[in-house]
Amino acid sequence: MSKKVQFTSKIGMIAATVGSAVGLGNVWRFPAEAQANGGAAFLIVYIACVCLLGIPVMVSEFALGRAGRSDSVGAFKNLGASRPWWGVGILAITASYLILCFYMVVAGWTFEYLWQSISGGLFQPISDNVSQTLNSHYTNKMNSFITESVNPLINTYAMILINLAVLIAGVQKGIERLSNILMPLLFLILLIFIGVSCSLPKASEGLMFFLSPNFSKLTPSVVLNALGQAFFSLSLGMGILITYSSYFPKNTNLTRTAVTVSLLDLLVAVMMGLIIFPAVMSFDLTGEGLRGATLVFVTLPEVFAQIPGTQLWAILFFLLLTVAALTSTISIAEVSVAFISDRFGLRRWKSCLIVLAPLFLFSSVCSLSLGSWSHIQIAGLNIFDLLDTVATNIMLPVGSIFLCIYMGWIAPKGMFRSQMTNGGSIRSRLFTPILFIVRYIAPVLIACVLISSFIK
Numbered sequence: 001m002s003k004k005v006q007f008t009s010k011i012g013m014i015a016a017t018v019g020s021a022v023g024l025g026n027v028w029r030f031p032a033e034a035q036a037n038g039g040a041a042f043l044i045v046y047i048a049c050v051c052l053l054g055i056p057v058m059v060s061e062f063a064l065g066r067a068g069r070s071d072s073v074g075a076f077k078n079l080g081a082s083r084p085w086w087g088v089g090i091l092a093i094t095a096s097y098l099i100l101c102f103y104m105v106v107a108g109w110t111f112e113y114l115w116q117s118i119s120g121g122l123f124q125p126i127s128d129n130v131s132q133t134l135n136s137h138y139t140n141k142m143n144s145f146i147t148e149s150v151n152p153l154i155n156t157y158a159m160i161l162i163n164l165a166v167l168i169a170g171v172q173k174g175i176e177r178l179s180n181i182l183m184p185l186l187f188l189i190l191l192i193f194i195g196v197s198c199s200l201p202k203a204s205e206g207l208m209f210f211l212s213p214n215f216s217k218l219t220p221s222v223v224l225n226a227l228g229q230a231f232f233s234l235s236l237g238m239g240i241l242i243t244y245s246s247y248f249p250k251n252t253n254l255t256r257t258a259v260t261v262s263l264l265d266l267l268v269a270v271m272m273g274l275i276i277f278p279a280v281m282s283f284d285l286t287g288e289g290l291r292g293a294t295l296v297f298v299t300l301p302e303v304f305a306q307i308p309g310t311q312l313w314a315i316l317f318f319l320l321l322t323v324a325a326l327t328s329t330i331s332i333a334e335v336s337v338a339f340i341s342d343r344f345g346l347r348r349w350k351s352c353l354i355v356l357a358p359l360f361l362f363s364s365v366c367s368l369s370l371g372s373w374s375h376i377q378i379a380g381l382n383i384f385d386l387l388d389t390v391a392t393n394i395m396l397p398v399g400s401i402f403l404c405i406y407m408g409w410i411a412p413k414g415m416f417r418s419q420m421t422n423g424g425s426i427r428s429r430l431f432t433p434i435l436f437i438v439r440y441i442a443p444v445l446i447a448c449v450l451i452s453s454f455i456k
């Protein structure tokens with residue numbers, strides 16, 4: 001058997017794993033969820049979810065991946081799991097591929113907005129009607145761009161090709177090297193934006209909303225939303241962390257790595273809150289303007305248009321968004337690339353082509369389903385929203401529940417402890433509490449998130 005490839009340095013390993021976790025989930029989903037669920041109250045519950053549930057489940061994914069030393073299906077197989085358990089790996093690969101189909105489209109939008117910011121096209125009126133308000137200007141821009149047939153496809157294809165180039169270059173020369181450059185850049189841009197946003201006139205009002213809790217806003221649904229967001233943001237239950245941890249060296253401290261990755265992901269979410277809330281409060285842009293794509297493609301450009309250095313801020317912001325989307329799409333695609341390479345013993349470039357070439361078709365279908373094909377609806381949803389709902393609201397939690405059951409109850413005796421202590425060479429006082437959470441608490445709470453998404 002050929003020697004399993006590994007990340008070459010600790011920093012590279014952390015950068016790649018944080019790159020996977022930090023994505024559109026942090027940049028636009030987190031602020032939208034925080035706003036809809038009471039600001040600071042949500043933040044506190046979110047921090048608790050990341051620390052008390054996210055980290056233990058992440059450690060268990062890492063343990064499975066490093067012990068199994070293979071893709072998400074091979075890991076179960078190598079540990080001697082019976083066939084039905086391989087299904088958990090297959091579910092994770094399927095969910096991640098479905099997510100990739102629409103996530104790549106959104107990554108394409110971020111890329112288009114980066115180019116539009118650089119060329120200045122973002123600020124030019126789309127018609128001669130110059131009396132538009134800023135809001136309607138950017139709303140029209142977004143709607144006409146997203147529902148257009150050709151332009152979004154070109155940008156999505158560009159993102160697929162960039163993914164292809166990085167993935168073919170390999171784990172060390174592609175994923176790790178790119179993450180080593182892009183992750184520091186991402187943090188630098190975030191810091192610059194915090195400085196700008198917090199010096200805006202009504203920044204303190206935004207900071208109050210985000211940082212001073214009103215516990216009367218705490219309801220069970222806030223807790224479940226925070227938990228769902230934490231799992232989405234930490235990339236849990238999709239095979240990503242199983243795949244990446246199969247590249248971790250044997251002496252990696254899994255608990256410390258999970259804590260570092262989770263806290264950095266949390267930090268990015270908090271930094272986004274420190275950017276978004278002061279900015280939107282300063283220009284009275286709360287409410288509808290924080291929902292999903294509107295936040296990044298309408299509300300923030302409106303903010304940039306009202307401060308000096310408009311174009312520079314737009315370029316920096318869409319660069320940030322493109323970086324976040326790129327490192328996440330790469331990690332999502334790597335789940336399938338690793339699976340194809342390991343299962344069929346194919347050369348890496350062939351596996352990359354097998355995984356990414358069909359995306360030219362599938363992502364096109366997703367993109368068109370928002371425009372000229374929006375009449376095609378299944379269960380009242382267009383194809384884009386259908387994939388999002390099925391993969392993130394159903395498959396992801398189901399995968400996480402089974403992963404917890406496997407690691408908590410089924411996995412070979414001693415394997416989890418041995419992974420957490422590196423075969424007894426390091427101490428892990430957290431093993432017992434983590435096992436307890438993975439066995440009893442996480443599966444029950446994730447099941448509640450799953451059920452609540454059906455009731456909504």
Ligand code: PFF
Nearest residue numbers: 021023024025026233235328
């Ligand atoms: N964790 C990344 C994000 O927050 O955007 C990547 C990701 C994970 C995307 C899970 C989608 C998903 F369902």
